[in-house]
Amino acid sequence: MAFLLATGLLFAQKKTTTSATINFDATTSIDKLPKAENKTVIASLDTKTGKMAFEAQVKSFAFSNPRIQDHFNNAGWMDSEKFPTSTFTGTISNLKTVSFSKDGVYDVQVKGELTIHGVTKPVETKGTVTVKGSSIKAAADFSIKLADYGINGPAVGAGKVSKEPSISVVAEF
Amino acid sequence: MLTTKINKRYKKWILAFFVLLLAGAAVVWYIFTEKHEDTVMVKADYTVNAPAFIKEFQQNMTAANKKYSEKIIIVNGTVSEIETFDTTANIKMTDTISNAYIIFAFQQQHMGDAKQMQVGDAVSIKGSCSNGSFSNILETEYITFKRCAVNK
Numbered sequence: 001m002a003f004l005l006a007t008g009l010l011f012a013q014k015k016t017t018t019s020a021t022i023n024f025d026a027t028t029s030i031d032k033l034p035k036a037e038n039k040t041v042i043a044s045l046d047t048k049t050g051k052m053a054f055e056a057q058v059k060s061f062a063f064s065n066p067r068i069q070d071h072f073n074n075a076g077w078m079d080s081e082k083f084p085t086s087t088f089t090g091t092i093s094n095l096k097t098v099s100f101s102k103d104g105v106y107d108v109q110v111k112g113e114l115t116i117h118g119v120t121k122p123v124e125t126k127g128t129v130t131v132k133g134s135s136i137k138a139a140a141d142f143s144i145k146l147a148d149y150g151i152n153g154p155a156v157g158a159g160k161v162s163k164e165p166s167i168s169v170v171a172e173f
Numbered sequence: 174m175l176t177t178k179i180n181k182r183y184k185k186w187i188l189a190f191f192v193l194l195l196a197g198a199a200v201v202w203y204i205f206t207e208k209h210e211d212t213v214m215v216k217a218d219y220t221v222n223a224p225a226f227i228k229e230f231q232q233n234m235t236a237a238n239k240k241y242s243e244k245i246i247i248v249n250g251t252v253s254e255i256e257t258f259d260t261t262a263n264i265k266m267t268d269t270i271s272n273a274y275i276i277f278a279f280q281q282q283h284m285g286d287a288k289q290m291q292v293g294d295a296v297s298i299k300g301s302c303s304n305g306s307f308s309n310i311l312e313t314e315y316i317t318f319k320r321c322a323v324n325k
Contacts, residue, residue, distance in 0.1 A: 019256035
């Protein structure tokens with residue numbers, strides 16, 4: 001019974017983690033401070049359907065500089081009081097090229113919807129899925145246009161925050 | 174004589190200008206190099222027990238967030254899970270009935286302490302409470318902490 005339960009858990013289709021990470025880099029030539037990391041992102045991956053989801057608390061992004069952290073959460077930027085969570089839901093569109101039972105690094109195409117600052121937009125990006133034994137690591141790097149998500153604060157206009165910050169996502173299941 | 178007086182006046186203005194310039198540069202330098210303190214050195218705003226803390230968020234998420242968000246809090250509880258990856262060492266305390274949990278992301282310099290913890294250990298962790306929320310993925314409440322350290 002215990003063996004069956006363990007086997008079932010190991011090969012469960014929906015994998016989840018509460019420690020996915022998102023790195024956010026909005027640095028510019030005149031300001032190297034706006035970059036942060038969120039290490040407590042919730043993520044899920046269904047290995048049968050390729051469905052993926054992420055949930056990130058905006059206030060969980062940790063900056064080295066306390067003032068930038070405050071600015072990031074203020075109304076001029078992410079307005080975390082009003083929009084506390086950013087989410088992504090999507091699917092690996094070339095799931096057939098990934099073998100979750102064979103070790104390897106697989107290039108994937110992910111399509112879905114990204115919600116930031118209360119605005120939902122379709123996104124499409126390339127990423128990798130790394131299979132090693134029973135562990136699966138999903139990673140993707142992409143950039144967004146802040147204006148698409150209604151983020152037009154004075155720091156963005158003044159060139160202190162990149163208009164197209166880069167985002168790096170890693171989830172290990 | 175007159176030239177000497179003018180020179181003295183100019184010298185005062187030039188000196189004042191440079192003093193102001195230096196003060197301004199010092200303020201800018203301070204703002205740009207300021208960093209979060211080591212959490213170990215920061216005085217805690219609250220000390221709580223994990224089960225009661227989780228319950229407070231479950232009962233009224235809005236009020237709990239207003240009270241605890243961005244505050245330094247010492248949480249006493251039992252380690253239910255340790256999630257360590259290359260650059261991450263997260264500790265969890267979980268309510269076994271609802272599966273609601275608190276998750277602590279450790280400061281870089283204190284990750285070694287987190288990696289030494291074992292499931293079942295009674296621990297005291299100090300950190301900055303980010304936020305509590307309901308996860309649609311996990312269908313449970315969770316509370317996240319950043320810049321954590323073992324409370325010694």
